[in-house]
Amino acid sequence: MRFGVRGKEALAITLLTFLVVATTTFIHLSQLTKVVVQEALRQTELIAKQIYAQSSRSLSRVRGGSHWDILRSDQELRSLLDASVGYSPYLLYALIADREGEVVLHSERVKEGSFAPERPGLQALLSLGRFQLFQVLYGGGEIYEDTLPLSLDGKPFGNIQLGIATSLLRRELNISLINSLYLAGLALPVAWLFAMGLGNLILRPIRKLTQEMDRLRRGDFEVGGHLGREDEFGELASQLQLLGQQLQSDRLKMLSEKEQLQQVVDHLEDGIILFTQDRRVLFFNKVAEGVVGRPLEQVIGWPWEEMLVPSHPLGLLLEQAFEQKSGFHNAPMALPNDGSPKEFLVSVFFVTDAQETMGAMVLLKDLESIKTLQSLVSYSAKLTALGRLTSGVAHEVKNPLNAMTIHLELLKEKLDGSPEEVQQSLDVIGSEIRRLDRVVQRFLRFIRPEELSVKLLDLNALLTDIASLLEAEWREGGVAFTFQFDPTLPLIPADEELLRQAFLNILLNACQAMPDGGKVKMSTEREDGFVNVSITDTGVGIAPEDLDKIFRLYYTTKPGGSGIGLSMVYRIVQMHDGVIDVFSGADQGTTLTVRLRAC
Numbered sequence: 167m168r169f170g171v172r173g174k175e176a177l178a179i180t181l182l183t184f185l186v187v188a189t190t191t192f193i194h195l196s197q198l199t200k201v202v203v204q205e206a207l208r209q210t211e212l213i214a215k216q217i218y219a220q221s222s223r224s225l226s227r228v229r230g231g232s233h234w235d236i237l238r239s240d241q242e243l244r245s246l247l248d249a250s251v252g253y254s255p256y257l258l259y260a261l262i263a264d265r266e267g268e269v270v271l272h273s274e275r276v277k278e279g280s281f282a283p284e285r286p287g288l289q290a291l292l293s294l295g296r297f298q299l300f301q302v303l304y305g306g307g308e309i310y311e312d313t314l315p316l317s318l319d320g321k322p323f324g325n326i327q328l329g330i331a332t333s334l335l336r337r338e339l340n341i342s343l344i345n346s347l348y349l350a351g352l353a354l355p356v357a358w359l360f361a362m363g364l365g366n367l368i369l370r371p372i373r374k375l376t377q378e379m380d381r382l383r384r385g386d387f388e389v390g391g392h393l394g395r396e397d398e399f400g401e402l403a404s405q406l407q408l409l410g411q412q413l414q415s416d417r418l419k420m421l422s423e424k425e426q427l428q429q430v431v432d433h434l435e436d437g438i439i440l441f442t443q444d445r446r447v448l449f450f451n452k453v454a455e456g457v458v459g460r461p462l463e464q465v466i467g468w469p470w471e472e473m474l475v476p477s478h479p480l481g482l483l484l485e486q487a488f489e490q491k492s493g494f495h496n497a498p499m500a501l502p503n504d505g506s507p508k509e510f511l512v513s514v515f516f517v518t519d520a521q522e523t524m525g526a527m528v529l530l531k532d533l534e535s536i537k538t539l540q541s542l543v544s545y546s547a548k549l550t551a552l553g554r555l556t557s558g559v560a561h562e563v564k565n566p567l568n569a570m571t572i573h574l575e576l577l578k579e580k581l582d583g584s585p586e587e588v589q590q591s592l593d594v595i596g597s598e599i600r601r602l603d604r605v606v607q608r609f610l611r612f613i614r615p616e617e618l619s620v621k622l623l624d625l626n627a628l629l630t631d632i633a634s635l636l637e638a639e640w641r642e643g644g645v646a647f648t649f650q651f652d653p654t655l656p657l658i659p660a661d662e663e664l665l666r667q668a669f670l671n672i673l674l675n676a677c678q679a680m681p682d683g684g685k686v687k688m689s690t691e692r693e694d695g696f697v698n699v700s701i702t703d704t705g706v707g708i709a710p711e712d713l714d715k716i717f718r719l720y721y722t723t724k725p726g727g728s729g730i731g732l733s734m735v736y737r738i739v740q741m742h743d744g745v746i747d748v749f750s751g752a753d754q755g756t757t758l759t760v761r762l763r764a765c
Contacts, residue, residue, distance in 0.1 A: 179360065187349060195339055196296035199303055202338050203291050206256040210288065210312040210328040213250045217260065217326050218314055220246050225318060233318060234270050237262065247273045250328070255338065258309060258331040262316065264324045285311040288330055307333045437510070437530030443523060445488055447473050454530060456504045478502075480512065484528070487514040491523065498533065509533035564606050570599055618741060622657040622765065623665065625697060629688050632670055636677065644683020651690045655697055656764040660742055668738040671731040672701050672758055679705025679756065697764050702757040708750040716748065 224240040225233055237243060250260045251273045261272040267281045288310040291299060302308070309329050316324040437454035441447060447468050455461060457480065458473060465473045470488075474481045479501055487493060496511040511531040517524045574596055581588060633647045676686045684704035691698050708716060717736040739746045742762055750756035 179358075191343070191349075192300070195342060196300040198339060198342055199299045199335070200292075200296055202256075202335050203288070203299065206254070206330050206335060207288050207292065207312060209254045210257065210330060211314075213254060213257065213260065214312060214314040214326050214328055217243070217246055217250065217262070218316065221262070221316060221326075233323065234264070237271060244271065247271060256330050256334045258329040258334065260326075260328050262324055262326055265322065270324065282327060285309050285327075285329065288312045303332050303336050303339065307331065435532050437528075437532075439528040439530075441470060441526045441528075443525050445470050445526075448525065453532075454528075457501050457510070457530060459502065480528075483512060483514070487526070491516060493526075496531070501530070564603070567599055567603050567606065571596070571603075574599065618661045618664070620659050620661055623660045623662050624655075624657060625665075625690055625699060625762075626651045626653075626655055628662065628666060629669060629690070629699065632666060632673060633686075633688065636670075636673055640677045643677070643680075645677050645680055646683075646685050648685060648687045649689075650687065652692055655690050655692055658697055658762050658764050660762065664738045664741065668735045668760075669699070669701075671735050672760075675731060676701055676703035676705065676756070676758075679703050679707075681706075684755075692764065695764055696761050699760045699762070700757055701759075702755060704755045707752050707754045707756055708748070709752050713748060713750065717746075 220240070220243050221237060224236055224243055247260045247262075251257050259273045259277075261277070261282060262270050263282045264270060267284075269278050269280055269282050272278045286308075289312075291302065291310060294302065309331055312328045312330065314326040315322045316326060435453065437451060437457055439447070439450040439454045439458070447462075447465050447470065449466070450458060450462055458465070459475065459478075460473070470484055471481070474484075479499055483494075483497065483499070493514040493516050495513045497513070499510055499512050500507045501510050501512075502508075509532075511533055513529040513531070515527045515529065517527065574592065578589075578592055581592070629651070630649070633649070637645075637647050673686065673688075680686075680703055687700075687702045689700045689702075717732050736746060739760055739762075744760060744762040746761075747759045748756065749759075
C-alpha cells in the first residue's frame with residue numbers, strides 16, 4: 167500500500183496523538199498505583215489494629231487456659247476476620263498464626279491448622295518507584311502481606327497477617343485505564359480529520375514545487391520563480407532556483423571536463439575498449455580506434471560482432487571470452503593498427519557487481535612500449551649498480567687522502583726550517599689534497615641516498631631568510647633582490663635543510679650570472695594543490711644548446727665551477743616529488759621555477 171504525503175502526515179499526527187495519550191495514561195496510572203497501594207496499606211493497618219484490639223479484649227476477659235483456645239472460641243473475633251475481607255476491596259484474607267507459622271484463625275476456615283506460606287511485605291511495594299510498581303501490579307498475580315505482631319504480657323506469641331492480592335489492586339486501576347481508552351478513541355478521529363485538512367494546505371505548494379522539479383528534469387533550468395511566497399516554501403523555491411543555476415553551470419563544466427577526460431584517455435599508450443552488459447560498444451580511445459578501424463561515433467551502441475570486420479584477429483578472443491564469461495591476461499597478438507600490424511598484449515576483464523556481470527573491458531598494451539620500459543628499468547638498475555660502485559671507489563680514494571694529510575703534517579714538522587721552496591711545495595701538496603677531498607665529499611653527497619626530515623615549512627619565510635643572507639654579500643656587486651610573495655601560500659611538507667641548500671644554490675647561480683649587477687626577483691604562488699617558486703635574474707642567460715645540460719653532474723660553464731650545484735638542486739627537488747623548469751636565452755636572463763606539493 168502506497169501512502170502519499172497527506173496520508174503520511176495524517177498517520178504521523180495520529181500516531182503522535184496516540185503516543186501522547188498513551189504516555190499521559192501511563193504516567194497517570196503509575197502515579198495512581200502509588201496512591202492505591204498507600205490506601206491498601208492504610209486499610210490493612212486499620213483492620214490489623216482492630217483485630218489486635220479484639221484479641222486483647224478476648225484474652226483480658228478470660229484468665230487461665232490456653233490463649234489460643236480463647237481466641238478460637240471468640241465468635242466476635244471470627245466475625246471481625248470475616249468482615250475484614252468484605253470491608254476492604256483489596257484484602258484477600260486475614261489470619262492469626264503462632265510464632266511457628268501455624269494458622270490458628272483464618273478467614274477461610276479450611277486453612278486453619280496449616281502453615282502460612284511466607285509472603286513479601288506490603289511495605290516493599292512502597293519502596294519501589296512508580297514505574298516499577300506499575301510493572302509489578304501488571305506483571306502477574308502476586309500476594310503481599312501486612313503483618314502485626316501479637317503480644318501477651320509484653321511477650322510476642324503470634325502474628326496478625328493480612329493478604330493483599332495485586333489482582334485486586336489492578337482491578338481498581340483498570341477503571342482509570344478504561345477512561346483513558348475512551349479519551350484515546352475520541353482523540354484519534356479528531357486528530358485524523360485535523361491532519362487531513364492540514365495536509366491539503368501543505369500539499370498545494372509542494373505540488374507546485376513538483377512541477378518545477380519536473381521542468382528542471384527536462385532541462386529547463388529557469389525554475390523556482392513562480393511560487394511568489396515568503397514562507398519556508400518560498401525559501402525552498404529560492405534554493406531550487408539557485409540549484410537550477412548551479413546545475414546549469416555544473417553541466418557546462420561537466421561537458422568541459424568530459425572533453426578533457428577524453429583527451430587524457432586518448433593520449434594513453436594503451437588501448438581501452440568498454441562493452442555494456444549486453445556486449446554492445448560503450449567506449450574506446452584513440453589507440454583502440456586504430457585497432458578497430460572505425461571511429462567511436464560510428465559504432466557506439468553496436469554489438470561487438472558488428473564493430474569488427476569478420477576476419478579481425480581480436481574477434482576470436484572476444485567470442486571465446488564472452489561465451490565462457492572468463493577473462494584472460496596479456497595474450498600476445500598481432501593486431502592491425504592504422505593499416506599496419508603491431509604487437510599488443512590483450513587482456514579482457516569482466517566488471518561485476520554483487521556477482522552480476524555489468525560489462526567488460528578490453529585492454530590493449532603496446533608491446534613495443536613495454537619493451538622500451540623494460541629497457542629503461544634495466545638501464546636504471548645498471549645506473550644504480552654503477553652508483554654503488556662509484557660510491558665505493560670514492561670511499562677508497564678518501565681513506566688514502568686522510569692518510570696523506572696526516573703524513574703531510576708530520577713531514578711539515580720534520581722539515582721545519584727547511585728552504586722556502588720546500589715549504590711552498592708542501593703547501594701546494596696540502597692544497598691539492600684538500601681540493602681533492604672537497605671533490606670527493608661533494609661527489610659522495612650527490613650519490614649518497616639521504617633520509618628526508620619532513621616537517622611543515624613556510625616557503626615565504628625560508629626564501630626571505632636566504633635572501634637576507636645573500637643581500638649583504640652581493641649589495642656591493644650591484645645585485646638587488648625583489649619579492650612578490652603570495653600571502654595565502656599554504657605550508658608544504660619538506661626537509662628544511664635540503665630545500666635551503668637547493669634555493670641557496672639557485673640564488674648563488676643567479677647572482678654569479680650578473681657580474682655587472684642586476685635584479686633577482688623571487689615570487690611564489692599557489693596552483694591546484696601545489697606551490698610554485700620562481701627565481702628570475704637579469705644575467706647573461708643560458709644558450710639554447712646548453713639548456714638540457716645544466717642539471718648534469720659536473721657540467722658547468724663557469725670558470726672554477728664544480729658542476730654539482732644545479733645537479734644537487736635537481737636531486738633535492740626530485741626527492742620532494744617536485745618539478746623544476748628553466749626558461750632562458752642568451753643575454754635574456756634566466757627563470758627557474760620549482761613546483762612542490764602543498765599540504
